[in-house]
Amino acid sequence: MSGSRFVVAGAGLGGALLAAQLGQAGHRVEVYERRPDPRKSGPAEGKSINLAISTRGFHALEQVGLGRRIRDMAVPMRGRLMHDRMGETVFQPYGTTADHTIKSVSRGGLNLELIRCADALPNVVFNFEQACVGCDPDSPAITVRDGAGSDLEVTADVLVGADGAFSAVRRSMQRRTGFDYSQSFLPQSYKELTIPAAPDGSYRIDPDVLHIWPRGGFMLIALPNLDKSFTVTLFWPPADTAGLDATEDSGKVQAFFMEQFPDAVPLMPDLLEDFRDNPAGALVTVRCDPWHHRGKTVLLGDACHAVVPFYGQGANAAFEDCTVLMAALAAHPVDMEAAFRAYHHARKPHVDVLADLAIANFRVMSERVMSRRFLMRKKLEHVLERLLPSSYVPLYTMISFSRIPYGDALRKARRQDRILKCTAGAAGILAIAAALTILL
């Protein structure tokens, strides 16, 4: 099927990477994107938001030759640094080796590199400021509308819905009988704030960690940027439980931050303006089944499995989708439907597990990271990993620093835990037996 004509809806992270992969495999690719061309909107685009790329993401980036380039623009984080209400901090490493770091990358910058990479191919064409206003998954075709309001119908051999959590392509499939779909929101909202670089151009706090101000039910986090700033995100529960409303006056916001995050306030000179002006975001989990329609239309990334951000795996999972989809296309070169079925079959159970892990990790990040028990547990995990590297691998390590499918990683982690408990129990019995032998 080399030489098929693919239309990709969405030039975000997943859509742009897939365009590059499809283009490199010799397919003709047209990408349609609602937003303007980020190459024309300047470097500011890449500043506001960042995300963590780990092993799965880099594997896919390396497939298109971008691994080195993205590593160079990333800030490695080797663990979490927790800040308590007194400004005291405690560090917890992500892994056991020097390369066990997750990489903080500018989302806009990463997107830009992916678009450049794909657009350098003669058989890949990007069309910006073309909003998808209609979709026919059977044909397949999308109708796009340009800034002047005129519509164009674009047909293809295959339509890829890489158009995010609120995907128009998925919505068109959702009306079909037999299409299972769910969207589910966490009660928390989020808002982005900024710690700018210090006046001398340096980082104001440690740049090689992910900072967390865990407060149980809500939290503040900060990820480093290459320009010495940090992108800060406040996750907080509905107004009636948090003591903070997005419409509160500045005095109350200031008081809330001073009480909860006293050491963070001096780092954010624009706190009150950012809090007032930046929109509150929602945390949605999207699941659907199937991810494809009659060998004509297929979904990717957030469009079929949006997850909440607390395991740092949303973009990594979308990139891994591209890897698996390309492998399925290679394995079924003349049968698109078989390829899509294989892709869906290989990915769906694993991203379902990721969705649950990501939701559960909110409590880990906002609450459990402060407990002595949690820190001890992490230390024990890392000791075991060092002692038994071939048989004990902590769950976080498998998710972030391996490409073991998410569901397999969770099963392995549970098995390890059971063995550990049995071993601990047996060791206890042996110890008691030994003590009795000595005493009697």
Place this chain on the structure above:
Amino acid sequence: MSGSRFVVAGAGLGGALLAAQLGQAGHRVEVYERRPDPRKSGPAEGKSINLAISTRGFHALEQVGLGRRIRDMAVPMRGRLMHDRMGETVFQPYGTTADHTIKSVSRGGLNLELIRCADALPNVVFNFEQACVGCDPDSPAITVRDGAGSDLEVTADVLVGADGAFSAVRRSMQRRTGFDYSQSFLPQSYKELTIPAAPDGSYRIDPDVLHIWPRGGFMLIALPNLDKSFTVTLFWPPADTAGLDATEDSGKVQAFFMEQFPDAVPLMPDLLEDFRDNPAGALVTVRCDPWHHRGKTVLLGDACHAVVPFYGQGANAAFEDCTVLMAALAAHPVDMEAAFRAYHHARKPHVDVLADLAIANFRVMSERVMSRRFLMRKKLEHVLERLLPSSYVPLYTMISFSRIPYGDALRKARRQDRILKCTAGAAGILAIAAALTILL
């Protein structure tokens, strides 16, 4: 809030009943419905489909004075009659008393009576052939389109979405942040067939039971109509597993029915035509949260909780919604938002339980009803109910012949089961002890 202006989207069972209840409570009500006025389309409308109304449904019908009228047009069914592949039958009663019957009613006929009842009120107006093409849950307002294609925006104090499983009102709420939604299909399809009256105008098979041809994974059922016919429904799995495809030629369809339902084939002279011409339906479960929006818009029945038909409770649950919503409006006469919140709070957990029970009941009806163990269990349940009427009530009896909320019924049933098991265990021990006493 008496005198509020309600716009109801949908004049189906739930919408028409609520219109009658709201009208009787003194509110102004306008109902908009896509289909033509059933009072003009003649009696044929009510023939094709029937459903089972039980205690919850009749309670609501009695609230608008229609209990007697609907009872008169219903055919009571006192239990299930299972047909095996040899044409042998076995009977299993639904309850223990003469009034433990569920009532087979023509859906069209019931809908007609509800519309007549509501439309007789001066403050209730029905508008037919007005399809809802747009909805603003904030205003609230709907845009309806008539047969000529001209649109009209209708505003209201309160908009009620009673527009079924594919509700346009719900879809408009679904785009809002924080609105959880899921749709989930069973793999089975269904198709309606008919057993007409005998040439002498009598029923061809027993009219006082629900007939089931359970075949494990698929089944045929038949419910009696007042005109001596039966509405038959085939539920069957995807083509690749059932040996039957909707596109099969008549010879194969005939052979399939002769093999699986030999005693039913002679009862259905139009089997092949019905099978060819009637559309295959899908079995969807819909859940959403919340069911209301800012005291302006509220959902009802299938629009917020479509369930599969295997517990015979879809219409009953929609009618019970009306009862609970009217009680909430009475309890919060000046605060719509509080009323809707109370309604949602009172209903949501219970219809969630119903959705699960209905899905589980497919296996009961298509498979377990044929097992000796199941029939023994039902007999034991009915013996216990007779012996301990104040403390033991089977789950089916609570769901169908009481108004105990669904979730409470399930909890009570589980508690009963636990006690029963303990009692059986204790009785066993006592019996063994007694035997030992005698022997030793």
